[in-house]
Amino acid sequence: MKQRLAPLSDTIQRLLPEITSVYQDLHAHPELSMQEFRTAGIVAHFLNKFGYDVSEKIGVTGVVGILRNGDGKTVMLRADMDALPMEEHTGLPFASKVSAETLEGVKTPVAHMCGHDLHVAWMLGVASVLAQHRDAWQGTLMLVFQPGEETASGALAMIADMKTDFPKPDIILGQHVMVGDAGTVSCRPGAILTAGDSLQVKFLGRGAHGSNPQNAIDPVMMAAFTAVRLQTIVSRETSPLDSTVLTIGAIQGGNKENIIPDDALLKLNIRTWDDAVRTRVLDSVTRICTCESHASGAADPEISVISRYPLTGNDRDSTERLGKSFTTFFGGRALLAEPAMNSEDFSHFGRSWNVPYVFWFVGGTEKSVWAEAVKKNTTHQIPANHSSMFKIELDPSLQTGIEAMIVAAFTWLSCCG
Secondary structure (H helix, E strand, O other): OHHHHHHHHHHHHHHHHHHHHHHHHHHHOOOOOOOOHHHHHHHHHHHHHOOOEEEEEEOOOEEEEEEEEOOOOEEEEEEEOOOEOOOOOOOOOOOOOOEEEOOOOOEEEOEOOOOHHHHHHHHHHHHHHHHHOHHHOEEEEEEEEEOOOOOOOHHHHHHHHOOOOOOOOOEEEEEEEEEEEOOOEEEOOEEEEOEEEEEEEEEEOEOEEOOOHHHOEOHHHHHHHHHHHHHHHHHHOOOOOOOEEEEEEEEEOOOOOOEEOOEEEEEEEEEEOOHHHHHHHHHHHHHHHHHHHHHOOOOOOEEEEEEEEOOEEEOHHHHHHHHHHHHHHHHHHEEEOOOEOOOOOOHHHHHHHOOOEEEEEEEEEOHHHHHHHHHHOOHHHOOOOOOOOOOOOHHHHHHHHHHHHHHHHHHHOEOOO
């Protein structure tokens, strides 16, 4: 693999300043889920420049670039494009100062605090390198730039628009920047990311004056008692061997201290590794919320889905094959990944099309920071994805991500000559 990528190394080095500029521009101009119009335009322009067959507005703002280069496998690479509704506090010279409205009309600061800007930059680098070195491979390269990962809506939206006119890939590959030693690549067969379910529960009470609570059915009390009781699903209903997380992220009810409101909202997030456990936990949430409402003399609560992510479970044979390629190229920088409690909608592509997929991590933490944290056993204190302080060390993370995607693609794309 090293010999095969050797002719590409000079091109990668020459390309890094341009891709760095692209990354910094994307970072300074983040866009919310399903609103990635500017980002999609940059991607489409870049792909057209290098001769890709480009399809735009796939799943609202998604972009697909296809480069056919003789007979061989069809390899799909995926990068997500959306940013988060939060403020950035990194102090970087290109930090986001952008605000925007969500699809629900809520004004919010916006920032790339998950790393999707780097994901786009990585894949644009790959697009450039492989277009300039068609003599090094043959087959079909399919680059999918996906919107709406943060809302679990983008992958399914793209899949719905890709039922015809697109080749079916033989393998689907994706990567994510994470807290970890910059320059490392880590993967594992089987489950690598949890399933994620976010729910909203609306408790339906009866409002009254705060001085006359006997006239009310208090939905705030229902939400408060439920928030405590829901934790027993993990502590008392789930085996300690079945790692599960249930987080109450928001309780919202009323807007004045002497008014008991008519209703209250509770928002929660669940992470599970097993489909049977997932089903049991979701059923328990419904049972507890309903019974708490009934205990207060209220009607059934209204339970709705905010987002739903499938388990990301890497195909074992494909992962072992890719792991050998990573070890050959990266040596000691190729690691066995620890499973992460994060969730992704990436696996929808493989699940929907019945195609094997592999997802892996690229470390993005400054080496000295990581080494010191390992020494002090404080790696958990490094600002991670979705933190307002999440910061990526571009050298060598940018180059490593480009190389990792090319190594992965070359594992299935045939070698010319």
